Amino acid sequence: MLELKEIYFTVPDKEAENGPAEKTILNNISFTFEKGKFYGITGPNGCGKTSLAKTIMGINKATHGKIIYNGKEITEMSITDRAREGIAYGFQHSARFKGVTFRDLLAIAAGTDDEGKLMDILARVGFCSLDFLDKPVDSTLSGGEIKKIELATTIARHPGLAIYDEPDTGIDLWTIEPMVKLIKRQITDYETTTIVVSHNKAFLEAADCLVLIKEGQIAYTGDLEGAKPLLSDLSVCRYTDLCEGEIDAQCYR
Numbered sequence: 001m002l003e004l005k006e007i008y009f010t011v012p013d014k015e016a017e018n019g020p021a022e023k024t025i026l027n028n029i030s031f032t033f034e035k036g037k038f039y040g041i042t043g044p045n046g047c048g049k050t051s052l053a054k055t056i057m058g059i060n061k062a063t064h065g066k067i068i069y070n071g072k073e074i075t076e077m078s079i080t081d082r083a084r085e086g087i088a089y090g091f092q093h094s095a096r097f098k099g100v101t102f103r104d105l106l107a108i109a110a111g112t113d114d115e116g117k118l119m120d121i122l123a124r125v126g127f128c129s130l131d132f133l134d135k136p137v138d139s140t141l142s143g144g145e146i147k148k149i150e151l152a153t154t155i156a157r158h159p160g161l162a163i164y165d166e167p168d169t170g171i172d173l174w175t176i177e178p179m180v181k182l183i184k185r186q187i188t189d190y191e192t193t194t195i196v197v198s199h200n201k202a203f204l205e206a207a208d209c210l211v212l213i214k215e216g217q218i219a220y221t222g223d224l225e226g227a228k229p230l231l232s233d234l235s236v237c238r239y240t241d242l243c244e245g246e247i248d249a250q251c252y253r
């Protein structure tokens with residue numbers, strides 16, 4: 001179980017002239033994520049979703065508030081110590097490593113070089129070929145392949161809490177459903193508390209609970225049905241007052 005108590009995240013406001021010298025990115029977030037449940041964090045661009053995910057992982061340090069994981073306060077813990085406690089994080093933009101193969105990355109994540117076990121993890125993310133193990137994790141991989149690799153290294157550790165930031169970035173439409181299934185299977189098999197930051201309908205439909213963020217605050221928690229009116233409200237453009245017309249702005253709305 002993960003408890004967030006009155007979490008704030010503020011940064012220096014570089015644009016401030018006479019205004020406040022700080023920008024509040026997360027504004028008094030309190031929420032409890034139950035063990036083994038699937039949570040979808042969503043909301044408009046720039047509302048603070050990634051900031052919240054990073055604050056849970058310790059990449060951002062909360063300016064105020066407490067984070068309690070399985071009864072232990074982790075607010076001041078480093079990223080590494082949080083990882084040791086069983087928290088894993090999949091980045092929105094995955095890293096590539098020159099000179100490192102998929103086998104190396106998986107072996108580090110899984111803590112074993114047993115080929116059978118590594119192949120089992122590979123199969124879970126939809127790579128069936130043994131050849132794939134010795135592919136370098138470098139710029140020759142496609143965006144979708146690198147995303148799958150990141151997913152594989154996250155599940156290899158069977159974390160107690162898995163946080164995925166926009167896991168569908170670069171993934172084709174046909175791979176999203178299997179990805180959702182895989183995440184759900186991890187939850188069933190290992191009771192992994194799962195947080196997915198996403199705008200994607202497939203993840204939002206699969207989640208047990210949605211957490212809707214608006215301007216750094218929780219605007220809604222609950223099921224998708226209840227979120228729908230708010231989601232359509234939030235999709236309304238915030239810049240209509242300034243807008244000079246759709247063609248000018250290349251607006252897709």
Ligand SMILES: Nc1ncnc2c1ncn2[C@@H]1O[C@H](COP(=O)(O)OP(=O)(O)OP(=O)(O)O)[C@@H](O)[C@H]1O
Nearest residue numbers: 011012023025043044045046047048049050051052
């Ligand atoms: N370290 C930081 N310093 C200054 N501003 C920041 C910092 N981190 C985040 N922000 C700002 O906070 C706001 C929220 O960012 P965040 O990445 O959390 O949004 P998001 O909801 O994940 O957006 P998206 O859907 O576009 O990925 C943005 O305006 C961003 O520029």
